[in-house]
Amino acid sequence: MSGTGAGPPGGPPAPLVLALGLDPGDQEHLDELRRRHFPPERLKVGAHVTLFHALPGERLPLVLAEVADACRRPRFDVEVSGVRSLGRGAALVLRSAALDALRADLAGRFAPWLTRQDAQRFSAHVTVQNFVPPERARELVARLSAGFSPWTVRATGVEVHRYAGGPWELLETVPLG
Structure with missing residues (x-):
């Protein structure tokens, strides 16, 4: 663990963010796309699922337990299957029955604590771009969609982060398998 990540003095610890861990090469490729297209002043975290x-x-x-x-399941592939508009940004769409099953399993375990956003x-x-004017977002969606060919990334685990007011503090990576 890299730190305590406490919340405000006297208050509860800051919330936890869970993200899918990816193969380092896949992560670097997605990080590069995000660095290239995300407004630099808003870029607080790397590419993430x-x-x-x-x-x-x-x-x-x-949560860690x-x-x-x-995560006592094998590592799995996730298809990067397309591009979608976020209105003021662009995202790569992911498809994987194994990812959906892992997320559903965790959602069942955390059901009493889920926020409205996490219960959806x-x-x-x-997300490779966000917080830009809609016309700029439409241009990127069109550019990424032109000649798009699906590819796969490898899921390797679940990352547990503490939200640190914008950036995230990685607490632990729990490997699959």
Whole structure:
């Protein structure tokens, strides 16, 4: 673990963010796309596949235990299947029955703590651009979509981060398998 990531003095610890861990080469490729297209002043974290946006920080030991249990499954591939508009940004669409199953398993374990955002239908994606004017976003969606060919990335685990007011603090990576 790299630190405590406490919340405000006297308050509860900051929320936990869970993201899919990817093969380092795949992660670097997605990070490069994000660095190239994301407004630099808004770039606080690298490319990521968010599984949960805000689990209770005070439940860290239980979250880690549940994640470790859920990760007792083989590593798997995830298809990068297309591009979609976010209105003021662009995202890569991800498809994987194994990813959906992992996320559903964790959602069941964390059901009492899920925020409205985390209780919604899961739509796996990687945001490569956000917070730009709609016309700029449309241009990138068109550029990325032109001649798009699906490819796969390799899921390697689940990363548990503490939200640090913009950036995330990586607490632990729980490997699959």
